[in-house]
Amino acid sequence: MRRRFVMLSVLALVLSLTPVVAAGASVNSCDTRVNNTYKKLLECVTLDGAREHQAAFQTIADANGGIRTSGTPGYDDSVAYVVEKLNAAGLNVMVQPFDFQTFITLSPTVLEQVAPPPVGPVVNRTMSYSGSGDVTAAVSTVSPITGCNAGDFAGFPSGNIALISRGACTFALKATNAYNAGAAAVIIYNNIPGQLNGTLGNSFTLNIGVTGVTQDVGQQLAATPGLVMRLKTETFRGVATTYNVIAETPWGNPNNVVMVGAHLDSVNAGPGIQDNGSGSAAILEVAENMAKTKGVNKVRFAWWGAEESGLVGSTFYVNNLSQAQQDKIALYLNFDMIGSPNHVFFVYDGDDSDAVGAGPGPAGSAQIEKLFETYYANTNNSWKGTDFSGRSDYGPFIAVGIPSGGLFTGAEGIKTDAEAAIWGGTAGDQYDPCYHLACDTYDNINLSAFDTNTDAVAFSTLTYAFSTYPVNGVPGKHVPGAPSGGSGNGSAAGYPGGDSSGLHDDEPVAE
Numbered sequence: 001m002r003r004r005f006v007m008l009s010v011l012a013l014v015l016s017l018t019p020v021v022a023a024g025a026s027v028n029s030c031d032t033r034v035n036n037t038y039k040k041l042l043e044c045v046t047l048d049g050a051r052e053h054q055a056a057f058q059t060i061a062d063a064n065g066g067i068r069t070s071g072t073p074g075y076d077d078s079v080a081y082v083v084e085k086l087n088a089a090g091l092n093v094m095v096q097p098f099d100f101q102t103f104i105t106l107s108p109t110v111l112e113q114v115a116p117p118p119v120g121p122v123v124n125r126t127m128s129y130s131g132s133g134d135v136t137a138a139v140s141t142v143s144p145i146t147g148c149n150a151g152d153f154a155g156f157p158s159g160n161i162a163l164i165s166r167g168a169c170t171f172a173l174k175a176t177n178a179y180n181a182g183a184a185a186v187i188i189y190n191n192i193p194g195q196l197n198g199t200l201g202n203s204f205t206l207n208i209g210v211t212g213v214t215q216d217v218g219q220q221l222a223a224t225p226g227l228v229m230r231l232k233t234e235t236f237r238g239v240a241t242t243y244n245v246i247a248e249t250p251w252g253n254p255n256n257v258v259m260v261g262a263h264l265d266s267v268n269a270g271p272g273i274q275d276n277g278s279g280s281a282a283i284l285e286v287a288e289n290m291a292k293t294k295g296v297n298k299v300r301f302a303w304w305g306a307e308e309s310g311l312v313g314s315t316f317y318v319n320n321l322s323q324a325q326q327d328k329i330a331l332y333l334n335f336d337m338i339g340s341p342n343h344v345f346f347v348y349d350g351d352d353s354d355a356v357g358a359g360p361g362p363a364g365s366a367q368i369e370k371l372f373e374t375y376y377a378n379t380n381n382s383w384k385g386t387d388f389s390g391r392s393d394y395g396p397f398i399a400v401g402i403p404s405g406g407l408f409t410g411a412e413g414i415k416t417d418a419e420a421a422i423w424g425g426t427a428g429d430q431y432d433p434c435y436h437l438a439c440d441t442y443d444n445i446n447l448s449a450f451d452t453n454t455d456a457v458a459f460s461t462l463t464y465a466f467s468t469y470p471v472n473g474v475p476g477k478h479v480p481g482a483p484s485g486g487s488g489n490g491s492a493a494g495y496p497g498g499d500s501s502g503l504h505d506d507e508p509v510a511e
């Protein structure tokens, strides 16, 4: 051990001298060189680089109770990490704070049987907007009555834990009646099979722990004489402050801005390294390597806060732009979950060619979809449309008419046999079996899919940095070195080895 340490120290010393000894070589390093061609940019935007950022997000989660939820220190540390990397790369960085209404479990809820034996933990799920507490007490069953009337609690022993069945009224009303009768905590059990995953609603402010269990567990507990249980909940509910991170290239036309976004927050249940550490890491890797690329248009990268609370950060951002500022955004690209373990290469359906769900995106969205399709075609991958379902941060941009697009590799949806035949993986399983769970860790990834899509982020961002003409008619330039002309489909874009350029064939070329 010791000897190895000495050798490494010597090596470190040699390496630290290298830039001085070989100053010429450092010009070509990705930290310093100008990535103004597809080839150069894709040499520097690597899977390893993106994985480094995902590893950092995992380390941050590990140090903060396993979560990176907006309003918690794990999110704030994620913001600090991204900001540090962006500053080091030379982008113009702005951190935009905003307040939002939220509910967060600050530590795992503990529900355990204390007596009689067998004692031990009981599977449960904290009700959203539960209060905090740590109560060990006898359990009184409010049954077969549902607890919807104050009278259901007549004679309830004050200080006991109330056990109540779901049904007939809101969870909040049951919990309120129990609280008013002197209950110290509340367990509500399902009235149908399956885990009870309930909410008390954000107007519930009583400081009492409330959790849910299955019908089986609830009936078993109700039938246990002399039952004593412990319920410990540690929660935050109310208004929290969180942040968007916005970073712009110092170069480029500020009146024709290309926006590239990914949400940075995780759900409360886990570290969120795929959802959305994948998109966050990929756009950070691209931003770092495009800081010196002098394109035609300004590129503005965004890491959104509180997406998982209802697109709060992106909505706040868009709503705080003036009409003139909105008009300067040429297009928006969204990357939310782009390395799902059981992936499909989905492209947002800008032209509604799939004719399912929401209609087409704003004019120009079809051309964005086409660009990604061209990328996949030129890299010998298959792709499939996915609806603008409103489930990610493109929503507020589409709502104000900004052309949008992006990639997605699947969440809780189930892979079909036909999809497995094309992309491999497991038919009948979720695209991401760890979606919104504690197992969404550094290992929850399909490396090859993530690599392909990280390159797609680089490719699309560089293309639009030079020209958004096919999308909004604003003239640009060819990406240097890219062959012009080509497929003639009007919106195809070139790729190393590809045969066409990012420009419309009829595009006036500005020099």
Ligand SMILES: [Zn+2]
Binding pocket: 263, 275, 276, 307, 336, 337
């Ligand atoms: Zn997401």
